[in-house]
Amino acid sequence: MDRIPILRLGDYLIVTIQVDMHDRLAMSLQDDLTDRIVKDGAKGVLIDISALDVVDSFIGRMISNTAAMATVLDAQTVVVGMQPSVAITLVELGLTLNGVRTALNIEKGMALLQQRRR
Amino acid sequence: MDRIPILRLGDYLIVTIQVDMHDRLAMSLQDDLTDRIVKDGAKGVLIDISALDVVDSFIGRMISNTAAMATVLDAQTVVVGMQPSVAITLVELGLTLNGVRTALNIEKGMALLQQRRR
Numbered sequence: 001m002d003r004i005p006i007l008r009l010g011d012y013l014i015v016t017i018q019v020d021m022h023d024r025l026a027m028s029l030q031d032d033l034t035d036r037i038v039k040d041g042a043k044g045v046l047i048d049i050s051a052l053d054v055v056d057s058f059i060g061r062m063i064s065n066t067a068a069m070a071t072v073l074d075a076q077t078v079v080v081g082m083q084p085s086v087a088i089t090l091v092e093l094g095l096t097l098n099g100v101r102t103a104l105n106i107e108k109g110m111a112l113l114q115q116r117r118r
Numbered sequence: 119m120d121r122i123p124i125l126r127l128g129d130y131l132i133v134t135i136q137v138d139m140h141d142r143l144a145m146s147l148q149d150d151l152t153d154r155i156v157k158d159g160a161k162g163v164l165i166d167i168s169a170l171d172v173v174d175s176f177i178g179r180m181i182s183n184t185a186a187m188a189t190v191l192d193a194q195t196v197v198v199g200m201q202p203s204v205a206i207t208l209v210e211l212g213l214t215l216n217g218v219r220t221a222l223n224i225e226k227g228m229a230l231l232q233q234r235r236r
Contacts, residue, residue, distance in 0.1 A: 003169065004136060004169065005134050005136060005166055005168040005169040005199065007132070007134065007166060007199075007223075007224045008223065008224065008225065009127070009224060009225060009228075010225070014125070014132075014224075016123055016125065016134050016136075018122060018123055018134075018136060018137060019136060019137055048123060048125060050123040051121065051122070051123040081123065081125075105125075105126065106125045106126065106127060106132075107126065107127060107128075110127075
């Protein structure tokens with residue numbers, strides 16, 4: 001299993017991260033995601049991190065970078081499903097997810113994306 | 119990471135399988151999924167297996183059992199994103215996914231669920 005599946009739903013792409021990220025996997029996710037944004041003409045990307053108990057600086061940076069790439073391709077990124085403990089750690093470590101909006105769950109994330117497109 | 123996240127979208131639950139399944143993970147997925155079907159009043163379950171290169175008899179049985187549990191709780195199950203090589207292996211191994219509908223991708227799976235509810 002060397003790639004993370006990307007699901008398309010209407011104008012949005014959904015990615016659920018549930019495995020430990022490493023360099024190569026993060027790179028292949030960014031490759032796949034940017035490809036799909038262009039190919040599918042996606043307007044938004046939803047990244048679900050509800051399976052992650054820990055978000056370290058590597059994953060934080062990977063998410064920020066992915067969001068920056070999506071923005072350049074005219075797609076908004078929303079991170080959904082963050083666990084309370086992850087939010088605490090992020091702030092304590094001083095990691096801000098630059099350029100990334102967050103929402104409690106995938107439905108609220110989609111509503112946020114739809115709202116921003118209007 | 120000892121559980122697979124379940125995403126809710128309207129009346130449907132989405133599960134993407136992207137890690138190697140083992141007994142305990144399969145059990146916790148079935149527990150979580152049946153819980154969520156009842157709690158969210160879900161009418162359908164979409165299981166995305168596009169990340170799986172191999173579906174062996176264990177995963178096949180796990181999917182069939184999960185679908186059977188969902189059916190008892192009045193929710194339909196659709197498996198989406200099966201790779202061509204997986205379809206070939208399933209037939210060659212004589213593994214039929216009993217009681218499970220399939221669709222090419224999540225959008226078609228959702229359309230199928232909506233159609234069956236009418």
